[in-house]
Amino acid sequence: MNRAITKLDLFKMMHRSFYIQAVWNFERLQNLGFLFTVVPMIKRLYPKGPARIEALQRHLEFFNTHPYTASFVVGVTTSMEEKMANQPGTVKPEDIRSIKAIMSGPLAAIGDAFFWASLRPFSALIGILMILTLDGNAKLIGPVFFLFFFNFFGLYIRFGGLAKGYMLGTGVVDILKKFDTQDLITVINLLGLIGLGVLLMLYAADFNLWQNIIFFSTLLMAYGLIRKKVYTNILIYGVLAWGVLLYYLNINF
Amino acid sequence: MLLTSVWISLVASIISLDVTACWQVMISRPIIIGPLIGWMCGDFIHGMIMGSILELIWINTLPLGASIPLDAAATTVVATATSIFLEQWWSGNESTTMVLGICYAMPLGTFIKKLDIFVRRFSNQLVYYADKYAKQDNLFMIQAMVILAILLIVLKYFLFYFISIYLGLYIFHLVVPQLPDYVLDGLGQARILLIALGLAMVWDTFRFRKVGKES
Numbered sequence: 299m300n301r302a303i304t305k306l307d308l309f310k311m312m313h314r315s316f317y318i319q320a321v322w323n324f325e326r327l328q329n330l331g332f333l334f335t336v337v338p339m340i341k342r343l344y345p346k347g348p349a350r351i352e353a354l355q356r357h358l359e360f361f362n363t364h365p366y367t368a369s370f371v372v373g374v375t376t377s378m379e380e381k382m383a384n385q386p387g388t389v390k391p392e393d394i395r396s397i398k399a400i401m402s403g404p405l406a407a408i409g410d411a412f413f414w415a416s417l418r419p420f421s422a423l424i425g426i427l428m429i430l431t432l433d434g435n436a437k438l439i440g441p442v443f444f445l446f447f448f449n450f451f452g453l454y455i456r457f458g459g460l461a462k463g464y465m466l467g468t469g470v471v472d473i474l475k476k477f478d479t480q481d482l483i484t485v486i487n488l489l490g491l492i493g494l495g496v497l498l499m500l501y502a503a504d505f506n507l508w509q510n511i512i513f514f515s516t517l518l519m520a521y522g523l524i525r526k527k528v529y530t531n532i533l534i535y536g537v538l539a540w541g542v543l544l545y546y547l548n549i550n551f
Numbered sequence: 552m553l554l555t556s557v558w559i560s561l562v563a564s565i566i567s568l569d570v571t572a573c574w575q576v577m578i579s580r581p582i583i584i585g586p587l588i589g590w591m592c593g594d595f596i597h598g599m600i601m602g603s604i605l606e607l608i609w610i611n612t613l614p615l616g617a618s619i620p621l622d623a624a625a626t627t628v629v630a631t632a633t634s635i636f637l638e639q640w641w642s643g644n645e646s647t648t649m650v651l652g653i654c655y656a657m658p659l660g661t662f663i664k665k666l667d668i669f670v671r672r673f674s675n676q677l678v679y680y681a682d683k684y685a686k687q688d689n690l691f692m693i694q695a696m697v698i699l700a701i702l703l704i705v706l707k708y709f710l711f712y713f714i715s716i717y718l719g720l721y722i723f724h725l726v727v728p729q730l731p732d733y734v735l736d737g738l739g740q741a742r743i744l745l746i747a748l749g750l751a752m753v754w755d756t757f758r759f760r761k762v763g764k765e766s
Contacts, residue, residue, distance in 0.1 A: 316574045321700040323674035330681050334697045337690060346688055354685040365575050410613065419610045419756045425582055426603050437599055441583050449576050490757035494750065516744050520751035530608065531657050537748045538650060541741020546733050
């Protein structure tokens, strides 16, 4: 008797992986979220009984990675569980445990560095540039661009990761090893700096000399304090107090 | 106003699930939720400006691993809603209302981080229940724990938003008429300096550094 994962199961798991962090907890992090994600797989492969209880407990163990790249782990785990259920002895439960642990660390690092620290700030910056340069209701293009541009990559990795992970099984690890985001991140950061330059020029062109002096000196001061790791809340109140002081001293800008 | 506040709190609390709990398709970022709340309060452009300023300032909030990120969504919702409501009864300039909204919402963004710790401790309990139901082979109840966690997060946000918006309006009624003109006008003028601060954050985000090394 061959129990095979259907396309519909994969699609259901894809949908459920959006809730992987719903029960984020301090003890085992995304464990219950992961189990929730793979429920369609467990239902398909294991009838009620001791094997299913074992599978449920196996996926309630500690798990933590980036919510987008987690889809790779879901895919690989599904393919291994399928093998284990159909050909007992080929895959051991320990193998599944260790592949989850081995993959989650590097995948979290890729996801954090690429999606959170690079692509999202970049998309937001371009969106804000559009808001500033467009007029009236056309400003709406800015937020819409941000949402679609960022999520194009995010959803691609989520859908593609699950499909690739399931099709290639443990072979996906070799692909991920070759996958180097460092160059991509460098390029995005460079484009981000260019975007910042354009934004600064737009502001500078709008200001008179006095406004420019105050704006750019504040920017430099703020940058110095950010590098010194001053809390953002303190910086915000500090900048506002500085603005009120300037106004009190009759320095209008 | 009461009905609008309930409506805003409800929509905002569902969208706030996107911060860490569900989806993570970035609908909770200031640049999206700002214009949306602005539109619901009747001033779309106001919300768009608020969203842009706050997005710049928090462009680099990273929800890394076990750390709880600063809740930019919560701050944006409270700042946008309170400043638009303030504008409806107070005849000061728009720029000042925006900065007052941000001033009020800022400490609340830190407060909700503290609330989040409670929710995550409670999630530990839910996981213990899930362990128990796993032993009983009860898939239905395991999934119910997940839904319960999501409902709890929505409830947390709903109460937070509703109380914060009302408290904010009350505080503004008390404080704003008492403030001297130079403070109010100075704050309005200082809005452009918040953008300077935001651009400094952008600079810090994209400056050259070794990848993989935080800070």
